[in-house]
Amino acid sequence: MKNNLHLSSEVIFNSGITRGVIIDTIRRELFYIDNSFIRILELIEKDSNESFEKMVKLVPLPELHKFFDFLVENELAFYSKGPGEFKRIDTSWEIPLEVINGIIDIDTDFSFYEKALSEFEKVDCRELQIRLFSDLDLTEFQKLVTIINQYEFHYVEIHLVKNSYIPEEEIRRVIENVWFVTNILIYGSEDNKIVRVINDTGDYFQISLGTISYLKQSLKQNGCGSISQHTFTWSKDNIRENISHNSCLNGKISVDRSGYIKNCPSMAKNFGNIASVSFRDVLNNNEFRGLWLINKDKINICKFCEYRKICTDCRAYLDNPDDIYSKPLKCGYDPFTARWEDWSTNPLKLKAMSVYGLV
Amino acid sequence: MEKLTLEEKKLDELGMLPINHSRIYSNLVTDINEENKLIRYSSKYNTDLLRSGKPRKIISKTINYSLFDEE
Amino acid sequence: MIIIFSHQFEYSTNVVIDWLKKYNVNYIRINSDENRYKLKEIDEEKIIFCDMFTKKEYNFLDAHSVWYRRGGISDRMLLGDDILSEYETNVCDPEVKKNLASQLDYLRKYIINKVFRNCSVKLxxxxxxDLNRMMLYDLAKKKGFLVPNYTVLTHTDSINCALKKHGAIVSKSIANGLYHHTLNKRYYTYTEQINEIDTIDLKPKNIFPSLVSEKIEKTFEIRSFFLIKEFYSVAIFSQNDSQTSVDYRKYNKKIPNRQEAYIIDDKTKYNLLSIYNELGxxxxxxxxIIDADNNVYFLEINPVGQFGSVSSAGNYKLEKKVAQYLIHGDFN
Structure with missing residues (x-):
């Protein structure tokens, strides 16, 4: 017997070692359920003639009805209506772009900056993060901005350290004048606050051109890679990408502060210096590309986690620095206890932390 | 986009207008000069592009994302 | 080579072009609202346009494939900036202006028509x-669809008659809905319900011809994108929310309507196919719309409607399919 209950196309679910979760991607809600109900959801998804009989064997009938009611009340599922057929959505992911985003780290050496920008443009990288680690003076900063404005990117964010040489009006002016620079983040600020760049246009609807984020924290290379509930993604496109790819590294190409081409600037392995190697060659390198395919199902601990489809990843800072399939170091969640804890005070992580210079 | 506001007219007040003009929704538009700052013609792609305030996905995780929860 | 007619600001076209680039296929994108391409010469064998940026010349008759997304060929593309501004400011005689405009129209039609006939793949x-809503209603009915009964009213007295005849009625615009803006406000009309209370104390008088139709109590709406032989559909549930229960385009941001991947039934497919075939x-x-008794009502067909939201809601990758069709003339 078919029960005609259909899961919403906007809902995904996932089992974990201790519990399951239903994810409403559009309304941004998580519903925790027992894993036995994950089996029920799988049967709903299959929607075969034997589904209902199988469900009754797994969960007592009154509880099953209560679960159906819960799904329908929260509009996670609905009873099919109409002459057509509701179709379970395909979760495959494919986009026409090879490169999704890039990072350039700059400390005191700017010599490779222009070369890097032109390499990014050549491989049609549209989104870029520029991290400026040292105190720049105003002329240096303006020069970096003038140069990037000669290129065509779709989105650029600049991370920099607060200093007295670059006045705030200058930061604002960059967002006003450089079309693709929409977010500037200033580390080492007095307060944490986000300021939208909005011009007062009187009787018109006000639009934000971008944001300046002031952050108390300092900008450190090994400060990257923190994973929490706040880095979960709700975008269906990202979730589909996560299911088959590494959520952080897929489509990423980076240049570290010495001009070395890497998957991510925090990683040790480099694929040559930008002075002599092209992005095209690196993108054709199997070792470089291989990391893009490490999805959460391949990562220890993460593969048992109920959050694995919506969580981001980090391959630079690992619980076991010698094992590329090890869990991200800076994640405080333990799927075996279903509890979040502060990762940085976990004694088991001390050894790895010292390898990365975090203690 | 800004919330739509409804302007309702009694059918009597419509004058010569058709009935479907009895309920007209409106919202404030943006200043064209500001709006133009969001749009750029790209000769590379031969299209107008809209400025994006967010990346397709998080590019790195150097910041404490709990600050951005409201976004 | 593939020719794409579109607008400068048309996102689906951008994504289709990204796919074409991935497959290394040559294309030209003609935006009707820009001056990038300019007509150079036409004879029996060629229609030459010049890319004003690269100074490269293209014979539009070299294209094997063409997609009419939107737009077309503008006066600017035929005249160039200099002649266009003279044409707009210096031609004062209305008769001459009318005649020149018709010359341009004929030229435009000739070019598009010849390009289309010359291509083996067309989309x-x-x-x-732009299809006529009321003519489409009649066509849909002929092809086996249920269509909301409609009346065009020209007098206030007939509003109550329509209410009596149809039960509940909604007002619609006969052509496109209102979408205009003044200095700082933009105005929209949607499909709206007309209630008996609206007609109380209404003075009898003539009114502008107004389309009303029977209100269908819907359980959900379907938006179905048709591409060559296949339908890609989503069901949109907006019933639980009064803000969108009459017209789902008044999108509710707070609790968004559910959009579900959906396969239309065979009869609906057959009916739609025969409409598309008749229209060519x-x-x-x-x-x-689907009503409480599972009846399918036809509302409209938009030949140049947006398909990005259907594509992402159903993960149909329609932009890729369009690109594949333009390249190969099929989906392999």
Missing amino acids: GDPELR LNTGSADL
Whole structure:
């Protein structure tokens, strides 16, 4: 017997070692359920003639009805209506772009900056993060901005350290004048606050051109890679990408502060210096590309986690620095206890932390 | 986009207008000069592009994302 | 080579082009609202346009494939900036102006028509960018669809008659809905319910011809994108929310309506196919509603409707399919 209950196309679910979760991607809600109900959801998804009989064997009938009611009340599922057929959505992911985003780290050496920008443009990288680690003076900063404005990117964010040489009006002016620079983040600020760049246009609807984020924290290379509930993604496109790819590294190409081409600037392995190697060659390198395919199902601990489809990843800072399939170091969640804890005070992580210079 | 506001007219007040003009929704538009700052013609792609305030996905995780929860 | 007619600001076209680039295929994108391409010369064998940026010349008759997404060929493309500004400011005699405008129209039609006939792969149709809603109702009915009963009213007295005849009625615009803006406000009309209370104390008088139709109590709406032989559909549930229960385009941001991947039934498919065949269209977006008794009502077909939201809601990758069709003339 078919029960005609259909899961919403906007809902995904996932089992974990201790519990399951239903994810409403559009309304941004998580519903925790027992894993036995994950089996029920799988049967709903299959929607075969034997589904209902199988469900009754797994969960007592009154509880099953209560679960159906819960799904329908929260509009996670609905009873099919109409002459057509509701179709379970395909979760495959494919986009026409090879490169999704890039990072350039700059400390005191700017010599490779222009070369890097032109390499990014050549491989049609549209989104870029520029991290400026040292105190720049105003002329240096303006020069970096003038140069990037000669290129065509779709989105650029600049991370920099607060200093007295670059006045705030200058930061604002960059967002006003450089079309693709929409977010500037200033580390080492007095307060944490986000300021939208909005011009007062009187009787018109006000639009934000971008944001300046002031952050108390300092900008450190090994400060990257923190994973929490706040880095979960709700975008269906990202979730589909996560299911088959590494959520952080897929489509990423980076240049570290010495001009070395890497998957991510925090990683040790480099694929040559930008002075002599092209992005095209690196993108054709199997070792470089291989990391893009490490999805959460391949990562220890993460593969048992109920959050694995919506969580981001980090391959630079690992619980076991010698094992590329090890869990991200800076994640405080333990799927075996279903509890979040502060990762940085976990004694088991001390050894790895010292390898990365975090203690 | 800004919330739509409804302007309702009694059918009597419509004058010569058709009935479907009895309920007209409106919202404030943006200043064209500001709006133009969001749009750029790209000769590379031969299209107008809209400025994006967010990346397709998080590019790195150097910041404490709990600050951005409201976004 | 593939020719794409579109607008400068048309996102789906951008994504299709990204796919074409991935497959290393040559294309030209003609935006009707820009001056990048300029007509150079036409004879029996060629239609030459010049890319004003690269100074490269293209013979539009070298194209094997063409997609009419939107737009077309503007006066600017035929005249160039200098002649256009003279044409706009210096031609004062209205008769001369009318005549020149018609010369341009004939030229435009000739070019598009010849390009289309010359291509072996075609998607969309520049002649059918805008369909007449009431004519479509009649066609849909002929092809087996249920269509909301409609009346065009010209006098206030008939509003109550229509209410009596149809039960509940909604007002619609006969052509496109109102969408205009003044200095700082933009105005929209949607499909709206007319209630008996609206007609109390209404003075009898003539009114502007107004389309009303029977209100269908819907359980959900369907938006179905048609591409060559296949339908890609989503069901949109907006019933639980009064803000969108009459017209789902008044999108509710707070609790968004659910959009579900959906397969239309065979009879609906057959009916839609026979409408598309009669119109000679190989792509378009249809709006349908399903009522409480599972009846399917036809609302409209938009030949140049947006398909990005259907594509992402159903993960149909329609932009990729369009690109593949333009390249190969099929989906392999």
